[in-house]
Amino acid sequence: MENLKFMDEALVLAAEAAAEGEVPVGCVIVRNGQVVGRGRNRRETKKTALGHGEIEAIADACKNLGGWRLWDCTLYVTLEPCPMCAGAIINARIPRVVYGASDGKSGACGSVCDLFSMAFNHHPQVEKGIREEECAALLQEFFQNLRMELRSRPKWKKPQTQ
């Protein structure tokens, strides 16, 4: 029940990202049943390569809790973390990660590689597939709309020279 409740909160943030024209990924960090960090993908609007939901949520949680160790927190995210975000989860010592959809292109928690099973100094536990269909559907709809928009744009033509 906790998994579903907090994944729904992450899905709300993912939908907010989509409404801003961003790839819809949302993330919440939870401690003792309370949300202590929130984030959503904002790579385009913030114009930074670091603008993933997990990074924003970890920064928010560290600020709210006053330290860099998130020892007793769980991170919920709609899409499998990429290497940057999985590495940030290791650095923040987050013991438990729950994600929705898998990411065959960039996932670093089992898809392309599994950073959490390698010889680093922290090994978070993972639960995956929570609200998987809803998380994936948001992404599919976003990319479908993007493709339609790109197709409807007038084609670029090479300027004619005299």
Added chain:
Amino acid sequence: MENLKFMDEALVLAAEAAAEGEVPVGCVIVRNGQVVGRGRNRRETKKTALGHGEIEAIADACKNLGGWRLWDCTLYVTLEPCPMCAGAIINARIPRVVYGASDGKSGACGSVCDLFSMAFNHHPQVEKGIREEECAALLQEFFQNLRMELRSRPKWKKPQTQ
């Protein structure tokens, strides 16, 4: 010569980190011979798990260049990037990474794993061992001082009960 010049700039930032009581790691990002991003480790002072030199330098470069793609940049860092920072380098599409000392405990560019050779969508080139001795010496000195400081502290004693 370029490698040495910019690694020296990263070493200055690493020394600044040490002076602030932080693990001495410094980083610069260079485009067309100009430094466009600077960062140093500030995990303790900023109280965030994201406070590594590379993350700060990438954020700085994205801000200065007005976008998240650092396509034509080189990142110089005194210590081999961890998974979070190597992942951020992939996300920022940085094509070339130069580092000083290797990191057998957390290095994700060849030591513990090599994220840049895995099936992600970007594969930066790496040069390592530039100013290796100086980069490693700064870290060794920092940890030696830290151990001495810890040893000189009065030992904690269990309070005596009546």
